Amino acid sequence: MVTIIDGKQAAASVIGVVKSATAVLEENAGLKPGLAVVIVGDDPASHAYVSAKSRMAKECGFHSIQHTLPEATTQEELAQLVETLNVDEIIHGILVQLPLPKHLSSEAVIQSIRPEKDVDGLHVVNVGRVAAGDLKGGLVSCTPAGAMVFVRGTHGEDLSGLNAVVIGRSNLFGKPMSALLLAANATVTTAHSRTKDLPAVCRNADILVAAVGRPEMVKADWVKPGATVIDVGINRVPAPERGEGKNKLVGDVAFAECAEVASVITPVPGGVGPMTIAMLMANTVIAAQRSLGQDTLQL
Ligand code: GUN
16 A cells, blocks of 8 residues: 655644744744745746745744845846845845746855855755755755655665665755765665666666656656655646646656555655745744754754
């Protein structure tokens, strides 16, 4: 029997820990974690994600602010806003929603955020800490950190002897996910579009993580019997069965057929997605706790 991971429930449990830590911070130190979310332009999907992040920050009891900038914002204007937030003492976390409009350099913006406020975990200092196996000193990228909660829940802290395959090598997910699995002693393969015989590589995985952005690419015969399958894809595809012009969300994994082979699998929606926001809230509390030199919450 396959176990289908309930990402909403797991995220609710993380949010519970975040709310308690926030209440303690406010009671003992009079400090509210502050999260600033910045969005540039009009992309509807990005606006939906950002609204969800700002809403959840409020629900957690944070000081939550959102800066919505027009499409025509210049690099200098964005840099100036980030610098203002960098030196603002009531802000502990800064997130600039990606992708940015094409005329702006996301790399320059991300690297201008103070590493201790980089709750996305994308600054080279935080990326470097994770790559060096230091998971306690910096801030870990939210989606891979969320996926690791599922991996730990299934296999425990120590992945010695297990083969993990991550499909995708993005800075936002694939690379940090591989680094986290390696830090937990898994034997890790980072596969990508140039990998030879991808299905054969995947069939070797005790833990298979898909993050490529191709709807239902991973088929049942790519999955080792009994494997743990983590689907990080979110793809909107036509769903004529739901009515004319209707869409639905699917992952990078052909869920129904892979669920016949795997022993643990995450659904889309309702798997990794809800965990990303929960881990962003956790990173913001951690940043606020560190600003006081306190021990940080553990997940
Ligand atoms: N766009 C899609 N996912 C993310 C994320 O995790 N962080 C940021 N900043 N932008 C995103």
